[in-house]
Amino acid sequence: MLDAKTKVSKATIRRIPLYYRAAQQMQQQGIRRVRSDKLAEIIHIPSATIRRDFSSFGELGKSGYGYSVATLVEEFGQLLQVQSPEDIALIGVGGLGAALIENNFRRNPDLDIVIAFDHDPAKINTSIGDIPIYSFAELKQRLPKGVHTAIVAVPSSSQASVIPQLEAAGITAIMTFAPQPVACKPTTTIRYIDLTSELQSLLYVAHQKQKA
Amino acid sequence: MLDAKTKVSKATIRRIPLYYRAAQQMQQQGIRRVRSDKLAEIIHIPSATIRRDFSSFGELGKSGYGYSVATLVEEFGQLLQVQSPEDIALIGVGGLGAALIENNFRRNPDLDIVIAFDHDPAKINTSIGDIPIYSFAELKQRLPKGVHTAIVAVPSSSQASVIPQLEAAGITAIMTFAPQPVACKPTTTIRYIDLTSELQSLLYVAHQKQKA
Numbered sequence: 001m002l003d004a005k006t007k008v009s010k011a012t013i014r015r016i017p018l019y020y021r022a023a024q025q026m027q028q029q030g031i032r033r034v035r036s037d038k039l040a041e042i043i044h045i046p047s048a049t050i051r052r053d054f055s056s057f058g059e060l061g062k063s064g065y066g067y068s069v070a071t072l073v074e075e076f077g078q079l080l081q082v083q084s085p086e087d088i089a090l091i092g093v094g095g096l097g098a099a100l101i102e103n104n105f106r107r108n109p110d111l112d113i114v115i116a117f118d119h120d121p122a123k124i125n126t127s128i129g130d131i132p133i134y135s136f137a138e139l140k141q142r143l144p145k146g147v148h149t150a151i152v153a154v155p156s157s158s159q160a161s162v163i164p165q166l167e168a169a170g171i172t173a174i175m176t177f178a179p180q181p182v183a184c185k186p187t188t189t190i191r192y193i194d195l196t197s198e199l200q201s202l203l204y205v206a207h208q209k210q211k212a
Numbered sequence: 213m214l215d216a217k218t219k220v221s222k223a224t225i226r227r228i229p230l231y232y233r234a235a236q237q238m239q240q241q242g243i244r245r246v247r248s249d250k251l252a253e254i255i256h257i258p259s260a261t262i263r264r265d266f267s268s269f270g271e272l273g274k275s276g277y278g279y280s281v282a283t284l285v286e287e288f289g290q291l292l293q294v295q296s297p298e299d300i301a302l303i304g305v306g307g308l309g310a311a312l313i314e315n316n317f318r319r320n321p322d323l324d325i326v327i328a329f330d331h332d333p334a335k336i337n338t339s340i341g342d343i344p345i346y347s348f349a350e351l352k353q354r355l356p357k358g359v360h361t362a363i364v365a366v367p368s369s370s371q372a373s374v375i376p377q378l379e380a381a382g383i384t385a386i387m388t389f390a391p392q393p394v395a396c397k398p399t400t401t402i403r404y405i406d407l408t409s410e411l412q413s414l415l416y417v418a419h420q421k422q423k424a
Contacts, residue, residue, distance in 0.1 A: 010258070011223075013417055017409035021391065042393055044402075046222070080412050088411075095311030100407075102307045107368075107391075107408050149415065156319075173418035175411055179233065179319075181254055189418035190256075191410055195312075196319050197229035198403055199300075199387055200292050203361065205225055206385035206401035 012053045016076055018043050019053070023072035033066035085109075087147045089171070090116040091162060092154035093123050093133055096177060100151060101128045113151070115144065136162075140169045152176035163190075224265045228288055230255050231265070235284035245278035297321075299359045301383070302328040303374060304366035305335050305345055308389060312363060313340045325363070327356065348374075352381045364388035375402075 022043050026034055036054070040047035054060045060067055060075065090097055090113050097116065105111035117136040118124060124135045134142045150171045154162055159178040166174060167185055174184075179194035234255050238246055248266070252259035266272045272279055272287065302309055302325050309328065317323035329348040330336060336347045346354045362383045366374055371390040378386060379397050386396075391406035 010417065011261070013420075014413050016416065017406070017412045020412075021406075021409060022393075025392075044222075044393075044404075049223070080416050086415055095307070095314045099307030099311050105408050105411065108412070111408065111411055149411075149418070151411075172422060173414055175407075175414050180237075181234075181256070187421065189414060189421055191414040191417075192256075193405075193407070193410060194230070194233075195387075195405070196317050196323065197233065198405060199317065199323055199361075199363075200229040200232075200320070201226050202385055202387050202401060202403040203298055204228065204292050205222065205403075206361070208225075209399065209401055210384060 008056050012056055015045060015049075015053055016079055018045070019050075019072065020076035020080055023069050023076060026069045027073050031069055034069055034072075035066045039067075085112065086149055087112055087114045087144065089114070089143060089147050089150045090131075091118075091136065091150055091152045091166065092158075093118040093120075093128070094153060094155075097151075097153035098128055100153060101131050104129075104131075114147065115142065117142070136165075139165060143169050143171075147171075149173040150175075152178065154178065156180055163188075220268050224268055227257060227261075227265055228291055230257070231262075231284065232288035232292055235281050235288060238281045239285050243281055246281055246284075247278045251279075297324065298361055299324055299326045299356065301326070301355060301359050301362045302343075303330075303348065303362055303364045303378065304370075305330040305332075305340070306365060306367075309363075309365035310340055312365060313343050316341075316343075326359065327354065329354070348377075351377060355381050355383075359383075361385040362387075364390065366390065368392055375400075 022039060036047040036050040039050055054067065057075065060071060088111065090101060093101070093116050101113055101116060104113050113131055116128070116131055116133045117139055118133055119136045123133050126133050148171055150166050150173070152159065152162060152174055156178040159176060159180055160182055163174065163182045163184055167188055172188055174188065174190045175193060176190060177193050177195070179192050179197065181192065182190065184190055234251060248259040248262040251262055266279065269287065272283060300323065302313060305313070305328050313325055313328060316325050325343060328340070328343055328345045329351055330345055331348045335345050338345050360383055362378050364371065364374060364386055368390040371388065371392055372394055375386065375394045375396055379400055384400055386400065386402045387405060388402060389405050389407070391404050391409065393404065394402065396402055
Protein backbone atom coordinates (compact mmCIF):
# COMPACT_ATOMS: atom_id res chain seq x y z
CA MET A 1 0.00 0.00 0.00
CA LEU A 2 1.11 3.56 -0.65
CA ASP A 3 2.61 5.47 2.22
CA ALA A 4 -0.15 7.74 3.46
CA LYS A 5 2.44 10.15 4.79
CA THR A 6 3.99 10.76 1.36
CA LYS A 7 3.97 14.47 0.59
CA VAL A 8 1.76 14.82 -2.46
CA SER A 9 0.87 18.18 -4.02
CA LYS A 10 -2.72 19.39 -4.00
CA ALA A 11 -2.75 19.47 -7.80
CA THR A 12 -1.75 15.79 -7.86
CA ILE A 13 -4.43 14.94 -5.31
CA ARG A 14 -7.05 16.57 -7.53
CA ARG A 15 -6.04 14.29 -10.38
CA ILE A 16 -6.20 11.04 -8.40
CA PRO A 17 -9.94 10.50 -8.95
CA LEU A 18 -9.36 10.87 -12.71
CA TYR A 19 -6.56 8.32 -12.63
CA TYR A 20 -8.67 6.01 -10.52
CA ARG A 21 -11.66 6.07 -12.83
CA ALA A 22 -9.56 5.66 -15.98
CA ALA A 23 -7.82 2.66 -14.41
CA GLN A 24 -11.17 1.14 -13.40
CA GLN A 25 -12.45 1.49 -16.96
CA MET A 26 -9.33 -0.13 -18.40
CA GLN A 27 -9.64 -2.99 -15.93
CA GLN A 28 -13.24 -3.55 -17.04
CA GLN A 29 -12.01 -3.67 -20.64
CA GLY A 30 -9.44 -6.32 -19.74
CA ILE A 31 -6.40 -4.05 -20.17
CA ARG A 32 -3.61 -5.15 -17.83
CA ARG A 33 -0.83 -2.62 -18.39
CA VAL A 34 -0.89 0.99 -19.55
CA ARG A 35 1.83 3.44 -20.50
CA SER A 36 1.68 7.11 -19.55
CA ASP A 37 1.38 8.24 -23.19
CA LYS A 38 -1.69 6.04 -23.72
CA LEU A 39 -3.22 7.18 -20.42
CA ALA A 40 -2.54 10.80 -21.44
CA GLU A 41 -4.66 10.33 -24.57
CA ILE A 42 -7.56 8.96 -22.56
CA ILE A 43 -7.72 11.51 -19.76
CA HIS A 44 -6.33 14.59 -21.55
CA ILE A 45 -3.54 15.16 -19.03
CA PRO A 46 0.06 15.50 -20.33
CA SER A 47 2.04 12.26 -20.01
CA ALA A 48 4.87 14.13 -18.24
CA THR A 49 2.40 15.23 -15.56
CA ILE A 50 1.12 11.66 -15.20
CA ARG A 51 4.66 10.28 -14.81
CA ARG A 52 5.53 12.98 -12.27
CA ASP A 53 2.30 12.38 -10.33
CA PHE A 54 2.78 8.61 -10.30
CA SER A 55 6.44 8.88 -9.30
CA SER A 56 5.41 10.91 -6.25
CA PHE A 57 3.85 7.68 -4.95
CA GLY A 58 7.07 5.76 -5.54
CA GLU A 59 5.75 2.24 -6.05
CA LEU A 60 3.43 2.31 -9.01
CA GLY A 61 5.91 0.91 -11.52
CA LYS A 62 8.06 2.26 -14.29
CA SER A 63 6.61 4.22 -17.17
CA GLY A 64 8.68 2.56 -19.92
CA TYR A 65 7.32 -0.87 -19.09
CA GLY A 66 3.86 0.48 -18.37
CA TYR A 67 1.90 0.65 -15.14
CA SER A 68 -0.11 -2.31 -13.85
CA VAL A 69 -3.76 -1.39 -14.19
CA ALA A 70 -4.72 -3.59 -11.22
CA THR A 71 -2.14 -1.84 -9.03
CA LEU A 72 -3.43 1.59 -10.07
CA VAL A 73 -7.02 0.61 -9.24
CA GLU A 74 -6.05 -0.85 -5.88
CA GLU A 75 -3.72 1.92 -4.74
CA PHE A 76 -5.78 4.89 -5.92
CA GLY A 77 -8.95 3.24 -4.63
CA GLN A 78 -7.38 2.97 -1.18
CA LEU A 79 -6.21 6.57 -1.36
CA LEU A 80 -9.68 7.80 -2.19
CA GLN A 81 -11.25 5.62 0.50
CA VAL A 82 -14.26 4.88 -1.68
CA GLN A 83 -14.97 2.00 0.71
CA SER A 84 -16.16 4.44 3.38
CA PRO A 85 -19.73 5.64 2.78
CA GLU A 86 -20.18 9.39 3.06
CA ASP A 87 -23.48 10.98 3.98
CA ILE A 88 -23.94 14.45 2.54
CA ALA A 89 -26.15 17.44 3.29
CA LEU A 90 -27.38 19.58 0.39
CA ILE A 91 -27.86 23.31 1.04
CA GLY A 92 -30.17 25.14 -1.38
CA VAL A 93 -32.88 23.25 -3.24
CA GLY A 94 -33.23 25.40 -6.38
CA GLY A 95 -33.08 23.87 -9.85
CA LEU A 96 -29.47 22.78 -9.49
CA GLY A 97 -29.91 21.44 -5.94
CA ALA A 98 -32.99 19.45 -6.93
CA ALA A 99 -31.11 18.00 -9.92
CA LEU A 100 -28.25 16.95 -7.63
CA ILE A 101 -30.68 15.20 -5.26
CA GLU A 102 -32.32 13.38 -8.18
CA ASN A 103 -29.01 12.24 -9.57
CA ASN A 104 -27.52 11.68 -6.08
CA PHE A 105 -24.11 10.50 -7.31
CA ARG A 106 -25.60 7.22 -8.48
CA ARG A 107 -22.28 6.41 -10.11
CA ASN A 108 -20.77 6.02 -6.63
CA PRO A 109 -23.07 4.27 -4.13
CA ASP A 110 -20.84 5.41 -1.24
CA LEU A 111 -21.71 9.08 -1.86
CA ASP A 112 -25.20 9.77 -0.62
CA ILE A 113 -27.15 12.99 -0.18
CA VAL A 114 -29.29 12.16 2.88
CA ILE A 115 -30.81 15.52 3.85
CA ALA A 116 -31.43 18.95 2.31
CA PHE A 117 -31.98 22.47 3.61
CA ASP A 118 -33.58 25.58 2.13
CA HIS A 119 -35.18 28.76 3.46
CA ASP A 120 -38.16 28.74 1.09
CA PRO A 121 -41.34 27.98 3.15
CA ALA A 122 -42.82 26.26 0.07
CA LYS A 123 -40.00 23.69 0.16
CA ILE A 124 -39.45 23.25 3.90
CA ASN A 125 -40.84 19.98 5.29
CA THR A 126 -41.36 18.55 1.82
CA SER A 127 -39.07 15.97 0.20
CA ILE A 128 -37.58 14.94 -3.14
CA GLY A 129 -37.76 11.16 -3.42
CA ASP A 130 -36.98 10.11 0.14
CA ILE A 131 -34.64 13.05 0.86
CA PRO A 132 -36.30 15.41 3.37
CA ILE A 133 -35.96 19.19 3.05
CA TYR A 134 -35.74 21.18 6.29
CA SER A 135 -35.43 24.84 7.17
CA PHE A 136 -31.83 26.05 7.07
CA ALA A 137 -32.57 27.75 10.42
CA GLU A 138 -32.85 24.22 11.90
CA LEU A 139 -29.51 23.08 10.47
CA LYS A 140 -27.89 22.36 13.80
CA GLN A 141 -30.83 20.36 15.20
CA ARG A 142 -31.58 18.46 11.98
CA LEU A 143 -28.11 17.61 10.70
CA PRO A 144 -27.53 13.90 11.48
CA LYS A 145 -24.51 13.01 13.59
CA GLY A 146 -21.59 11.97 11.46
CA VAL A 147 -22.47 14.25 8.50
CA HIS A 148 -19.44 16.43 7.89
CA THR A 149 -19.86 17.05 4.16
CA ALA A 150 -22.12 19.61 2.47
CA ILE A 151 -22.87 20.60 -1.10
CA VAL A 152 -23.80 24.27 -1.39
CA ALA A 153 -26.12 25.26 -4.24
CA VAL A 154 -27.35 28.60 -2.92
CA PRO A 155 -27.29 31.94 -4.78
CA SER A 156 -23.78 33.48 -4.77
CA SER A 157 -25.02 36.35 -2.60
CA SER A 158 -25.94 33.93 0.22
CA GLN A 159 -22.71 31.96 0.22
CA ALA A 160 -20.70 34.11 2.66
CA SER A 161 -23.39 33.80 5.35
CA VAL A 162 -24.02 30.08 4.77
CA ILE A 163 -20.44 28.78 5.15
CA PRO A 164 -19.87 29.88 8.80
CA GLN A 165 -23.19 28.31 9.81
CA LEU A 166 -22.16 25.04 8.17
CA GLU A 167 -18.86 25.13 10.04
CA ALA A 168 -20.68 25.81 13.31
CA ALA A 169 -22.82 22.72 12.68
CA GLY A 170 -19.75 20.51 12.24
CA ILE A 171 -19.32 20.51 8.43
CA THR A 172 -15.65 20.26 7.41
CA ALA A 173 -15.85 19.47 3.66
CA ILE A 174 -17.80 21.75 1.30
CA MET A 175 -18.37 21.57 -2.43
CA THR A 176 -19.97 24.77 -3.67
CA PHE A 177 -21.27 26.07 -6.98
CA ALA A 178 -20.92 29.73 -5.94
CA PRO A 179 -17.50 30.73 -7.23
CA GLN A 180 -16.79 33.68 -4.91
CA PRO A 181 -14.01 32.56 -2.55
CA VAL A 182 -15.06 32.65 1.12
CA ALA A 183 -13.05 32.91 4.31
CA CYS A 184 -13.20 29.62 6.21
CA LYS A 185 -11.59 27.86 9.16
CA PRO A 186 -8.20 26.25 8.51
CA THR A 187 -9.81 22.87 9.25
CA THR A 188 -12.44 23.34 6.54
CA THR A 189 -11.84 22.20 2.96
CA ILE A 190 -13.82 23.97 0.21
CA ARG A 191 -13.97 22.93 -3.44
CA TYR A 192 -15.39 25.58 -5.80
CA ILE A 193 -17.18 24.30 -8.91
CA ASP A 194 -17.22 27.27 -11.26
CA LEU A 195 -19.15 26.38 -14.40
CA THR A 196 -18.77 29.86 -15.90
CA SER A 197 -14.99 29.68 -15.57
CA GLU A 198 -14.93 26.13 -16.92
CA LEU A 199 -16.89 27.24 -19.96
CA GLN A 200 -14.72 30.33 -20.53
CA SER A 201 -11.61 28.23 -20.26
CA LEU A 202 -13.04 25.61 -22.66
CA LEU A 203 -13.84 28.32 -25.20
CA TYR A 204 -10.37 29.77 -24.86
CA VAL A 205 -8.78 26.39 -25.60
CA ALA A 206 -11.24 25.72 -28.44
CA HIS A 207 -10.57 29.10 -30.07
CA GLN A 208 -6.82 28.53 -29.85
CA LYS A 209 -7.29 25.15 -31.52
CA GLN A 210 -9.43 26.63 -34.33
CA LYS A 211 -6.75 29.25 -35.01
CA ALA A 212 -3.93 26.66 -35.14
CA MET B 213 -0.94 42.79 -25.28
CA LEU B 214 0.24 39.26 -24.61
CA ASP B 215 1.64 37.34 -27.52
CA ALA B 216 -1.12 34.97 -28.59
CA LYS B 217 1.49 32.61 -30.00
CA THR B 218 3.20 32.12 -26.64
CA LYS B 219 3.31 28.41 -25.81
CA VAL B 220 1.22 28.05 -22.68
CA SER B 221 0.43 24.71 -21.04
CA LYS B 222 -3.14 23.43 -20.92
CA ALA B 223 -3.04 23.41 -17.13
CA THR B 224 -2.09 27.10 -17.15
CA ILE B 225 -4.86 27.86 -19.61
CA ARG B 226 -7.39 26.22 -17.29
CA ARG B 227 -6.32 28.55 -14.49
CA ILE B 228 -6.60 31.79 -16.52
CA PRO B 229 -10.32 32.28 -15.84
CA LEU B 230 -9.62 31.96 -12.10
CA TYR B 231 -6.87 34.57 -12.30
CA TYR B 232 -9.08 36.81 -14.38
CA ARG B 233 -11.97 36.72 -11.96
CA ALA B 234 -9.78 37.23 -8.89
CA ALA B 235 -8.15 40.23 -10.57
CA GLN B 236 -11.55 41.68 -11.47
CA GLN B 237 -12.69 41.37 -7.86
CA MET B 238 -9.55 43.05 -6.55
CA GLN B 239 -9.99 45.87 -9.05
CA GLN B 240 -13.57 46.40 -7.83
CA GLN B 241 -12.21 46.58 -4.29
CA GLY B 242 -9.72 49.26 -5.30
CA ILE B 243 -6.64 47.03 -4.95
CA ARG B 244 -3.95 48.16 -7.40
CA ARG B 245 -1.11 45.68 -6.89
CA VAL B 246 -1.07 42.07 -5.68
CA ARG B 247 1.74 39.67 -4.79
CA SER B 248 1.60 35.99 -5.70
CA ASP B 249 1.45 34.90 -2.04
CA LYS B 250 -1.64 37.06 -1.42
CA LEU B 251 -3.27 35.86 -4.64
CA ALA B 252 -2.49 32.27 -3.60
CA GLU B 253 -4.51 32.75 -0.40
CA ILE B 254 -7.49 34.04 -2.34
CA ILE B 255 -7.71 31.45 -5.10
CA HIS B 256 -6.20 28.42 -3.30
CA ILE B 257 -3.49 27.84 -5.91
CA PRO B 258 0.14 27.58 -4.73
CA SER B 259 2.07 30.84 -5.17
CA ALA B 260 4.87 29.00 -7.02
CA THR B 261 2.32 27.82 -9.58
CA ILE B 262 0.98 31.36 -9.95
CA ARG B 263 4.47 32.78 -10.49
CA ARG B 264 5.30 30.08 -13.03
CA ASP B 265 1.99 30.60 -14.86
CA PHE B 266 2.41 34.39 -14.96
CA SER B 267 6.04 34.15 -16.08
CA SER B 268 4.93 32.07 -19.07
CA PHE B 269 3.29 35.25 -20.36
CA GLY B 270 6.48 37.23 -19.92
CA GLU B 271 5.14 40.74 -19.41
CA LEU B 272 2.91 40.67 -16.35
CA GLY B 273 5.46 42.13 -13.94
CA LYS B 274 7.72 40.85 -11.22
CA SER B 275 6.42 38.91 -8.26
CA GLY B 276 8.56 40.65 -5.61
CA TYR B 277 7.08 44.04 -6.43
CA GLY B 278 3.61 42.62 -7.04
CA TYR B 279 1.56 42.40 -10.20
CA SER B 280 -0.52 45.32 -11.46
CA VAL B 281 -4.17 44.34 -10.98
CA ALA B 282 -5.25 46.49 -13.94
CA THR B 283 -2.72 44.74 -16.19
CA LEU B 284 -3.93 41.30 -15.08
CA VAL B 285 -7.56 42.22 -15.78
CA GLU B 286 -6.74 43.64 -19.18
CA GLU B 287 -4.40 40.90 -20.38
CA PHE B 288 -6.37 37.92 -19.08
CA GLY B 289 -9.62 39.48 -20.29
CA GLN B 290 -8.17 39.74 -23.79
CA LEU B 291 -6.92 36.17 -23.61
CA LEU B 292 -10.34 34.88 -22.63
CA GLN B 293 -12.04 37.01 -25.28
CA VAL B 294 -14.97 37.73 -22.99
CA GLN B 295 -15.79 40.57 -25.34
CA SER B 296 -17.06 38.08 -27.93
CA PRO B 297 -20.58 36.81 -27.16
CA GLU B 298 -20.95 33.06 -27.42
CA ASP B 299 -24.26 31.40 -28.24
CA ILE B 300 -24.60 27.92 -26.78
CA ALA B 301 -26.79 24.87 -27.45
CA LEU B 302 -27.87 22.73 -24.50
CA ILE B 303 -28.31 19.00 -25.13
CA GLY B 304 -30.47 17.12 -22.62
CA VAL B 305 -33.17 18.98 -20.66
CA GLY B 306 -33.38 16.83 -17.52
CA GLY B 307 -33.12 18.35 -14.05
CA LEU B 308 -29.54 19.51 -14.55
CA GLY B 309 -30.13 20.83 -18.08
CA ALA B 310 -33.21 22.77 -16.98
CA ALA B 311 -31.25 24.26 -14.06
CA LEU B 312 -28.50 25.36 -16.45
CA ILE B 313 -31.04 27.07 -18.73
CA GLU B 314 -32.62 28.85 -15.76
CA ASN B 315 -29.27 30.05 -14.50
CA ASN B 316 -27.92 30.65 -18.04
CA PHE B 317 -24.50 31.89 -16.91
CA ARG B 318 -25.98 35.14 -15.69
CA ARG B 319 -22.62 36.02 -14.20
CA ASN B 320 -21.26 36.43 -17.73
CA PRO B 321 -23.68 38.14 -20.14
CA ASP B 322 -21.53 37.03 -23.09
CA LEU B 323 -22.32 33.35 -22.44
CA ASP B 324 -25.83 32.59 -23.58
CA ILE B 325 -27.74 29.33 -23.94
CA VAL B 326 -30.01 30.11 -26.93
CA ILE B 327 -31.49 26.72 -27.83
CA ALA B 328 -32.00 23.29 -26.27
CA PHE B 329 -32.53 19.77 -27.56
CA ASP B 330 -34.03 16.63 -26.02
CA HIS B 331 -35.62 13.43 -27.28
CA ASP B 332 -38.52 13.40 -24.80
CA PRO B 333 -41.76 14.11 -26.75
CA ALA B 334 -43.17 15.79 -23.62
CA LYS B 335 -40.41 18.41 -23.80
CA ILE B 336 -40.00 18.85 -27.56
CA ASN B 337 -41.49 22.11 -28.90
CA THR B 338 -41.91 23.54 -25.42
CA SER B 339 -39.61 26.15 -23.88
CA ILE B 340 -38.02 27.21 -20.60
CA GLY B 341 -38.24 30.99 -20.31
CA ASP B 342 -37.61 32.05 -23.90
CA ILE B 343 -35.26 29.15 -24.71
CA PRO B 344 -36.96 26.75 -27.16
CA ILE B 345 -36.54 22.98 -26.85
CA TYR B 346 -36.41 20.98 -30.08
CA SER B 347 -36.06 17.33 -30.98
CA PHE B 348 -32.45 16.18 -31.01
CA ALA B 349 -33.29 14.48 -34.33
CA GLU B 350 -33.69 18.00 -35.79
CA LEU B 351 -30.32 19.20 -34.48
CA LYS B 352 -28.82 19.97 -37.91
CA GLN B 353 -31.85 21.90 -39.17
CA ARG B 354 -32.53 23.78 -35.93
CA LEU B 355 -29.02 24.69 -34.79
CA PRO B 356 -28.53 28.41 -35.58
CA LYS B 357 -25.60 29.34 -37.80
CA GLY B 358 -22.61 30.43 -35.76
CA VAL B 359 -23.35 28.15 -32.78
CA HIS B 360 -20.25 26.01 -32.29
CA THR B 361 -20.54 25.39 -28.54
CA ALA B 362 -22.68 22.80 -26.76
CA ILE B 363 -23.30 21.80 -23.17
CA VAL B 364 -24.14 18.12 -22.84
CA ALA B 365 -26.34 17.08 -19.91
CA VAL B 366 -27.56 13.72 -21.19
CA PRO B 367 -27.36 10.39 -19.33
CA SER B 368 -23.85 8.92 -19.47
CA SER B 369 -25.11 6.04 -21.59
CA SER B 370 -26.18 8.43 -24.39
CA GLN B 371 -22.99 10.45 -24.51
CA ALA B 372 -21.03 8.34 -27.00
CA SER B 373 -23.82 8.58 -29.59
CA VAL B 374 -24.50 12.29 -29.00
CA ILE B 375 -20.96 13.65 -29.51
CA PRO B 376 -20.50 12.57 -33.19
CA GLN B 377 -23.89 14.08 -34.07
CA LEU B 378 -22.85 17.37 -32.47
CA GLU B 379 -19.61 17.33 -34.44
CA ALA B 380 -21.55 16.61 -37.66
CA ALA B 381 -23.72 19.67 -36.95
CA GLY B 382 -20.67 21.95 -36.61
CA ILE B 383 -20.10 21.95 -32.84
CA THR B 384 -16.40 22.26 -31.95
CA ALA B 385 -16.46 23.05 -28.19
CA ILE B 386 -18.29 20.75 -25.76
CA MET B 387 -18.72 20.93 -22.00
CA THR B 388 -20.22 17.69 -20.71
CA PHE B 389 -21.38 16.36 -17.35
CA ALA B 390 -21.01 12.72 -18.40
CA PRO B 391 -17.53 11.77 -17.24
CA GLN B 392 -16.87 8.84 -19.58
CA PRO B 393 -14.17 10.00 -22.05
CA VAL B 394 -15.35 9.90 -25.68
CA ALA B 395 -13.46 9.65 -28.94
CA CYS B 396 -13.73 12.94 -30.83
CA LYS B 397 -12.27 14.72 -33.84
CA PRO B 398 -8.88 16.40 -33.32
CA THR B 399 -10.58 19.74 -34.01
CA THR B 400 -13.11 19.24 -31.19
CA THR B 401 -12.40 20.39 -27.63
CA ILE B 402 -14.24 18.60 -24.81
CA ARG B 403 -14.27 19.63 -21.15
CA TYR B 404 -15.55 16.97 -18.75
CA ILE B 405 -17.23 18.23 -15.58
CA ASP B 406 -17.15 15.25 -13.23
CA LEU B 407 -18.98 16.11 -10.02
CA THR B 408 -18.48 12.64 -8.53
CA SER B 409 -14.72 12.88 -9.02
CA GLU B 410 -14.68 16.42 -7.67
CA LEU B 411 -16.50 15.28 -4.54
CA GLN B 412 -14.25 12.23 -4.07
CA SER B 413 -11.19 14.40 -4.45
CA LEU B 414 -12.59 16.99 -1.99
CA LEU B 415 -13.24 14.25 0.56
CA TYR B 416 -9.74 12.87 0.10
CA VAL B 417 -8.19 16.28 0.78
CA ALA B 418 -10.56 16.90 3.71
CA HIS B 419 -9.77 13.53 5.31
CA GLN B 420 -6.03 14.15 4.96
CA LYS B 421 -6.51 17.52 6.66
CA GLN B 422 -8.51 16.02 9.55
CA LYS B 423 -5.76 13.45 10.12
CA ALA B 424 -2.99 16.10 10.13
